[in-house]
Amino acid sequence: MTRPIGVFDSGIGGLTVVREVVKELPGESLVFLGDTARVPYGTRGEAVITRFAEELTRFLLARDVKYLVAACNTISSTCLEVIEAASPVPVVGVVRPAVREAVALTRTGRIGVIGTRATVASGAYEREIGRLAPGAEVISRACPLFVPLAEEGLTHAEATRLIARDYLEGLAGSGIDVLVLGCTHYPLLRDVIQETVGPAVRLVDSAKPTARELAARLRDAGLLDEAAAPEYDLLVTDAPQRTGEIARAFFGGDLPGVLRQAALPP
Amino acid sequence: MTRPIGVFDSGIGGLTVVREVVKELPGESLVFLGDTARVPYGTRGEAVITRFAEELTRFLLARDVKYLVAACNTISSTCLEVIEAASPVPVVGVVRPAVREAVALTRTGRIGVIGTRATVASGAYEREIGRLAPGAEVISRACPLFVPLAEEGLTHAEATRLIARDYLEGLAGSGIDVLVLGCTHYPLLRDVIQETVGPAVRLVDSAKPTARELAARLRDAGLLDEAAAPEYDLLVTDAPQRTGEIARAFFGGDLPGVLRQAALPP
Numbered sequence: 292m293t294r295p296i297g298v299f300d301s302g303i304g305g306l307t308v309v310r311e312v313v314k315e316l317p318g319e320s321l322v323f324l325g326d327t328a329r330v331p332y333g334t335r336g337e338a339v340i341t342r343f344a345e346e347l348t349r350f351l352l353a354r355d356v357k358y359l360v361a362a363c364n365t366i367s368s369t370c371l372e373v374i375e376a377a378s379p380v381p382v383v384g385v386v387r388p389a390v391r392e393a394v395a396l397t398r399t400g401r402i403g404v405i406g407t408r409a410t411v412a413s414g415a416y417e418r419e420i421g422r423l424a425p426g427a428e429v430i431s432r433a434c435p436l437f438v439p440l441a442e443e444g445l446t447h448a449e450a451t452r453l454i455a456r457d458y459l460e461g462l463a464g465s466g467i468d469v470l471v472l473g474c475t476h477y478p479l480l481r482d483v484i485q486e487t488v489g490p491a492v493r494l495v496d497s498a499k500p501t502a503r504e505l506a507a508r509l510r511d512a513g514l515l516d517e518a519a520a521p522e523y524d525l526l527v528t529d530a531p532q533r534t535g536e537i538a539r540a541f542f543g544g545d546l547p548g549v550l551r552q553a554a555l556p557p
Numbered sequence: 558m559t560r561p562i563g564v565f566d567s568g569i570g571g572l573t574v575v576r577e578v579v580k581e582l583p584g585e586s587l588v589f590l591g592d593t594a595r596v597p598y599g600t601r602g603e604a605v606i607t608r609f610a611e612e613l614t615r616f617l618l619a620r621d622v623k624y625l626v627a628a629c630n631t632i633s634s635t636c637l638e639v640i641e642a643a644s645p646v647p648v649v650g651v652v653r654p655a656v657r658e659a660v661a662l663t664r665t666g667r668i669g670v671i672g673t674r675a676t677v678a679s680g681a682y683e684r685e686i687g688r689l690a691p692g693a694e695v696i697s698r699a700c701p702l703f704v705p706l707a708e709e710g711l712t713h714a715e716a717t718r719l720i721a722r723d724y725l726e727g728l729a730g731s732g733i734d735v736l737v738l739g740c741t742h743y744p745l746l747r748d749v750i751q752e753t754v755g756p757a758v759r760l761v762d763s764a765k766p767t768a769r770e771l772a773a774r775l776r777d778a779g780l781l782d783e784a785a786a787p788e789y790d791l792l793v794t795d796a797p798q799r800t801g802e803i804a805r806a807f808f809g810g811d812l813p814g815v816l817r818q819a820a821l822p823p
Contacts, residue, residue: 328605329595334708336797339594412798439705442600450716450723457716531602532678 293516295320295524296505297356297380299347302330303527303534304438304475305362306541308385311502312360313547316509318517321524322354323362324553328528331438333365333407333474340409341370348374348382350553354524356380357514360505364473364497365407368415383508388500389471390419394427396493399468403492404431405458405484406473407438416473430465434458434477441479442537451480455487463488472496479540526553559782561586561790562771563622563646565613568596569793569800570704570741571628572807574651577768578626579813582775584783587790588620589628590819594795597704599631599673599740606675607636614640614648616819620790622646623780626771630739630763631673634681649774654766655737656685660693662759665734669758670697671724671750672739673704682739696731700724700743707745708803717746721753729754738762745806792819 296319298309303325312321324347326332332340344366348359359382361367361374367384375382393402404416411433420429436454445451462470470492472478478496485494509515525548527534538550562585564575569591578587590613592598598606610632614625625648627633627640633650641648659668670682677699686695702720711717728736736758738744744762751760775781791814793800804816 328601334797335594336795339795408799409797436705436709436711439702443702445702445720448719450719453714453716453719454711529602529605531600531605531675533674 293320293518294355294357295322295522296358296360297351297354298323298360298362299344299351299366300325300363300475301332301343301365302327303538304541306538306546307475307478307496307498308360308362308501310542311498312505313523315502315506318515318521320516320518320522322351322356323523323525324351325527327530327534331407332363333409333438334435335409337369337409340365341373344370344374345377348378352378352380358383358505358509360501361385362501363475365409368406368410368413381508383501383505385475385497385501386415386419388504389473389495389497390416390423392500393469393471393495394420394424396495397427397469399466400424400426401428401430401465401467403462403465403467403470403488404429404473405434405462405470405477406431408433408435410473416471430462430467432458432462437480438474438476441476444540446479447482451483452487455480455483459484459487467492469493469495475541523548525550528553559586559784560621560623561588561788562624562626563617563620564589564626564628565610565617565632566591566629566741567598567609567631568593569804570807572804572812573741573744573762573764574626574628574767576808577764578771579789581768581772584781584787586782586784586788588617588622589789589791590617591793593793593800597673598629599675599704600701601675603635603675606631607639610636610640611643614644618644618646624649624771624775626767627651628767629741631675634672634676634679647774647778649767649771651741651763651767652681652685654770655739655761655763656682656689658766659735659737659761660686660690662761663693663735665732666690666692667694667696667731667733669728669731669733669736669754670695670739671700671728671736671743672697674699674701676739682737696728696733698724698728703746704740704742707742710806712745713748717749718753721746721749725750725753733758735759735761741807789814791816794819
């Protein structure tokens with residue numbers, strides 16, 4: 292019997308990662324758990340984020356997953372080490388894969404990072420970039436309103452342009468040539484962000500690099516599955532009316548399964 | 558020994574109500590509990606909101622409060638009856654007091670209501686206005702981005718004006734002469750809201766009417782206290798860095814105590 296990959300997220304932005312995992316690893320079964328009852332995490336303190344993330348991983352481990360993916364930049368930045376230390380199966384976060392891509396792409400050695408308040412406060416991107424490219428300079432900026440703007444569908448509104456200009460003005464003039472979209476929600480605002488920072492800046496998001504890293508790690512560990520009919524169990528802790536619609540926006544089309552409500556937290 | 562009043566809220570917007578309670582009832586001790594670890598509630602489903610609200614009230618009842626105040630429009634609209642049915646002490650919500658004031662003020666009999674998605678979906682304002690003023694017409698509109706805009710301090714930004722225009726355009730031309738600010742966050746956006754709906758529309762918020770209703774009810778029940786040195790215990794379930802700053806914005810000045818972190822939920 293094949294064991295599924297467990298993907299967890301503070302909400303449903305992590306479905307951008309699920310999409311790439313499904314494309315990259317079409318034979319793998321997957322359990323996704325999005326904590327829509329307590330989303331967003333990015334405005335909360337470290338201790339609360341850690342406790343919530345631990346609850347999500349315990350739930351997935353009880354489902355006998357073979358690998359965990361933290362498909363949330365806030366969780367990956369704040370408490371990945373805690374999750375890894377407590378987990379009997381390996382954990383992939385979204386920070387390192389995106390940083391690897393950003394470091395490969397930069398020519399100026401100046402890399403911009405945007406994310407939630409908790410992600411930026413953690414300094415995780417600075418640490419990871421410093422490890423992979425010790426000479427690189429990192430300019431980071433929290434963009435807290437991007438999450439609700441994306442969830443409300445204001446992806447191309449004039450108000451979003453004004454807020455983006457306010458957040459990103461300093462970044463645009465700082466000589467960066469790569470900007471890491473350090474939150475699963477931000478790809479929905481890609482057009483406005485690109486327009487604001489200008490065409491010379493390459494935008495990097497975590498979804499594809501994370502799926503590729505997961506594939507490489509599964510291959511190396513001999514854990515690859517090639518099921519003819521993989522199963523996708525898509526769970527959320529709350530499913531108010533608009534959840535399906537927002538989920539489709541993040542996934543970029545019809546989901547590979549029905550979103551069901553999980554009984555978490557207790 | 559005097560028993561405190563228990564005030565609970567999905568976050569810290571309810572401090573607008575605490576301020577008025579402290580002014581109206583200066584001899585009363587008070588325990589406030591804001592669920593900052595799981596705020597906002599207004600985007601969530603009814604079952605989750607109800608469960609969270611039940612947890613908050615259980616916590617306050619364990620503190621031996623003599624009266625409960627649901628200082629949150631989403632909770633008051635979604636599950637006040639559930640809380641009342643389960644509580645051994647009486648519960649005051651913020652919907653009825655604001656509706657009473659709105660009904661007293663309207664001349665045209667057309668009342669506007671804005672609130673979170675959950676509040677508007679509940680139909681609670683329509684029901685309450687229908688009870689007190691059967692002929693009145695209610696035009697309601699969800700304004701989901703107002704909460705994050707207020708929390709991020711964009712109370713007078715051009716982006717906020719654009720979003721307010723989008724939300725309130727229909728209301729401004731509908732013949733309403735009273736608009737209920739059906740969310741504790743909205744008074745922070747009062748200037749932009751007033752400018753958008755025009756000077757002929759009176760804005761009503763819940764804080765003062767709720768404090769007055771509580772005072773009247775305590776008096777009627779013989780439960781008034783007149784402590785020389787009332788105690789204020791201000792608790793939140795998470796206290797990331799900016800909490801104090803946002804709390805002062807809602808309270809409109811220095812809090813009557815220190816915000817402490819409570820160990821809830823388990």
